[in-house]
Amino acid sequence: MSGRAAQYSKPLSHYLRVKKLQIFPVLKRLSFSGQITWSAPAGHQWTLFFDRGQLIYGKGGVHPVRQWYRQAQARLPGPELSYSGLQSSAVAAPSASWLRARDYQLLQHWLSQGQLSPQALRDISSNIVADILFDVVQARETQYQLARQLPLAADQTSIYIDDTPLLTSVTDLWDAWLEAGLEAYSPNLAPVIQHPEPIRAQVSPRVYESLMQLLDGQRSLRDLAVKLGQDVLNLTQALQPYIQSGWISLVEVADFPSLEGLDPPGVIGAAPKAALKIACVDDSPLVCKALGQVIRAAGHDFLAITEGSRAIPTLLAQKPDLVFLDLVMPDTNGYEICSSLRKISRFKDVPIVILSGNDGLVDQVRARLLGATDFLSKPMEPIVILSVLRKHLAPARI
Secondary structure, eight states, rough: OOOOOOOOOSHHHHHHHHHGGHHHHHHTTOOOOEEEEEOOOOOOOOOOEEEEEEEEEEEEEOOOHHHHHHHHHOOSSSGSSSSSHHHHHHHHHOBBBTOOOOHHHHHHHHHHTTHHHHHHHHHHHHHHHHHHHHHHHHSSSSSEEEEOOOOOOOOGGOOOHHHHHHHHHHHHHHHHHHHHHHOOOOOOEEEEEOOOOHHHHHOOOOHHHHHHHBSSSSSHHHHHHHHHHOOOOHHHHHHHHHHHSSSEEEEOOOOOSSSTTTTOOTOOOOOOOOOOEEEEESHHHHHHHHHHHHHHHTTEEEEEOGGGGGGGHHHHHHHEEEHHHHHHBOOOOHHHHHHHHHHSGGGGSSSSEEEEEOOOHHHHHHHHTTOEEEEEESSOOOOHHHHHHHSSGGGGGG
């Protein structure tokens, strides 16, 4: 031996993190059935399910519902992903022995009904597991536990995932992520524009308008990648110069409401919850109708106000728990209403969520200075509406 120290082309931490994936061939060789769960000091957990050594599914992490929803939405764009559609599917979704995961049961139900192809289910499951494994690799410190279970019954046989190319793709993505200098960036973070003017000067008006609509802090890098049909690495690299310059920030974004708490309509024995009263002040009857359908399906009362001039007296009389407030109306505007409400003691702490088709940072800042609690762009997906309720109201009442 020459006595020279070994030279690594990659940092040692890379090998230590990727080493976590070496358990896969061991589980396959042992024909393992059950779950492996990784835990991180921050409290996050990631679980993968195996049947006879074959990978079936995964769940957990920072955004367990977001990661399921964005993959399901990409391959099942029908009405089943509305809140009422999910409720109806939850009634019929079977329980798969020890694999009692509501999201998995819903996918299996749609497969049995012919609404989801076997390949689509495999793609959804593979992409969810890929996101989970990347997060496990990116996490600096993790511990794992194994929970052995009996193999699934013959009538519960699932569509298996080929883990060999999956492990290769996760390792390759992690290599590229490090090489691009993105180690400190989690794909679960959401980009939001902080300084629009320098960006406006560098891109076309069309690109600038798209960026303002998409980079609102409500969609993670992974959400955006799936929505735009892009690779998350390429998308993050494209935004990296703006992030490094401080023009765009990466912020944490909340997960969607849990599917495990999805109560089917009319379930006997379900604990009753006091209905919330949610108001919408918007001159568009269509916006109010769409929002009302989601709110009522969730079991809450809904108040629609389509005349801005009637907003304040009606809100004072009805005393809603949360107000969705349009920013631009013919006879008044959301700024004036928001400012007036905040001067009334009854509405000092009531969440006021501004709705607007214009995602300009100036509008957001002005709305927040006048007391707005949150700022969302139209149109909103049903699950985003429910996420807002959960974010700003007591979880026990949602």
